[in-house]
Amino acid sequence: MTEASSLTSDKKYIASSFPKELDPLRLPKHIAVIMDGNGRWAKRKGLPRAMGHTAGVDALKKTLRLCSDWGVSALTVYAFSTENWSRPGEEVSFLMTLFKRVLKRELESLKLQKVRISFLGDLEKLPKELQALISEATDLTSKNEGIHFNVCTNYGGRRELVKAAQKLAIRSSKGELDPALINENVFAAELSTANVVDPDLLIRTSGERRISNFLLWQLAYAEIYITETLWPDFDENSLLCALVDFQSRSRRFGGLNQISTDHSSKRF
Numbered sequence: 001m002t003e004a005s006s007l008t009s010d011k012k013y014i015a016s017s018f019p020k021e022l023d024p025l026r027l028p029k030h031i032a033v034i035m036d037g038n039g040r041w042a043k044r045k046g047l048p049r050a051m052g053h054t055a056g057v058d059a060l061k062k063t064l065r066l067c068s069d070w071g072v073s074a075l076t077v078y079a080f081s082t083e084n085w086s087r088p089g090e091e092v093s094f095l096m097t098l099f100k101r102v103l104k105r106e107l108e109s110l111k112l113q114k115v116r117i118s119f120l121g122d123l124e125k126l127p128k129e130l131q132a133l134i135s136e137a138t139d140l141t142s143k144n145e146g147i148h149f150n151v152c153t154n155y156g157g158r159r160e161l162v163k164a165a166q167k168l169a170i171r172s173s174k175g176e177l178d179p180a181l182i183n184e185n186v187f188a189a190e191l192s193t194a195n196v197v198d199p200d201l202l203i204r205t206s207g208e209r210r211i212s213n214f215l216l217w218q219l220a221y222a223e224i225y226i227t228e229t230l231w232p233d234f235d236e237n238s239l240l241c242a243l244v245d246f247q248s249r250s251r252r253f254g255g256l257n258q259i260s261t262d263h264s265s266k267r268f
């Protein structure tokens with residue numbers, strides 16, 4: 001063995017802060033989060049709801065950093081649903097302004113962290129200035145090889161499914177696609193998550209027990225973890241609890257034998 005090869009190691013580098021409670025080989029590859037409870041967090045403190053959203057951004061930054069440091073490949077968060085437009089105009093416009101401000105402010109840091117950011121949802125309905133920032137952030141980070149960070153903005157699972165069906169129908173009506181050949185893989189390739197593995201773990205904060213139109217297709221076999229913690233209070237310990245719980249699950253995917261949480265779901 002040459003001196004050079006004896007220095008080479010196959011071991012994956014794990015940040016020194018990697019928690020001893022976790023098995024690095026059985027981490028979820030993809031975590032999805034319904035970041036809920038910003039309004040209640042603010043109300044409990046006697047603050048306007050807007051302050052809850054601002055505090056939620058800090059929780060998101062920390063979660064992204066931890067997922068990246070601990071070796072999770074993808075993080076997908078629910079930032080604004082297709083139903084959230086029904087909130088008071090003042091709250092909706094605060095959120096749009098917050099998204100712009102945060103994206104502008106954090107772009108350099110995302111680049112430094114090698115994050116690849118993508119936005120899922122009906123982006124053309126968002127304010128033009130926000131759309132421009134989204135394109136810029138997406139383009140400038142598209143070659144990054146770190147964590148893939150998906151932000152669902154004006155996203156609705158049902159809308160995504162209908163759009164996919166529409167695209168397939170158009171291709172079929174043009175004679176480009178034989179309807180008999182439409183299978184799960186062909187369908188999934190029309191979703192905004194094409195090329196992203198399905199989430200292994202869904203975390204919802206604030207104790208609500210529903211998925212609120214989030215990733216209806218992709219969550220088919222995700223493990224669901226619900227915590228009473230409100231999103232702005234979600235911290236390193238909260239993430240660790242979710243991951244320890246995930247690693248205790250027996251994932252069967254409809255079968256009978258225990259399958260390791262390291263199961264790699266098929267790519268779309």
Ligand code: IPE
Nearest residue numbers: 035036037038039040041079
């Ligand atoms: C989640 O927090 C953030 C968004 C939906 C944008 P909420 O604003 O839903 O907070 P609660 O559920 O009212 O506490």
Ligand code: IPE
Nearest residue numbers: 034035036078079080081212
């Ligand atoms: C889901 O939270 C959407 C986001 C976190 C962006 P909501 O607060 O809108 O969901 P419901 O109304 O409680 O189902």
Ligand code: MG
Nearest residue numbers: 036037038039
């Ligand atoms: Mg809510």
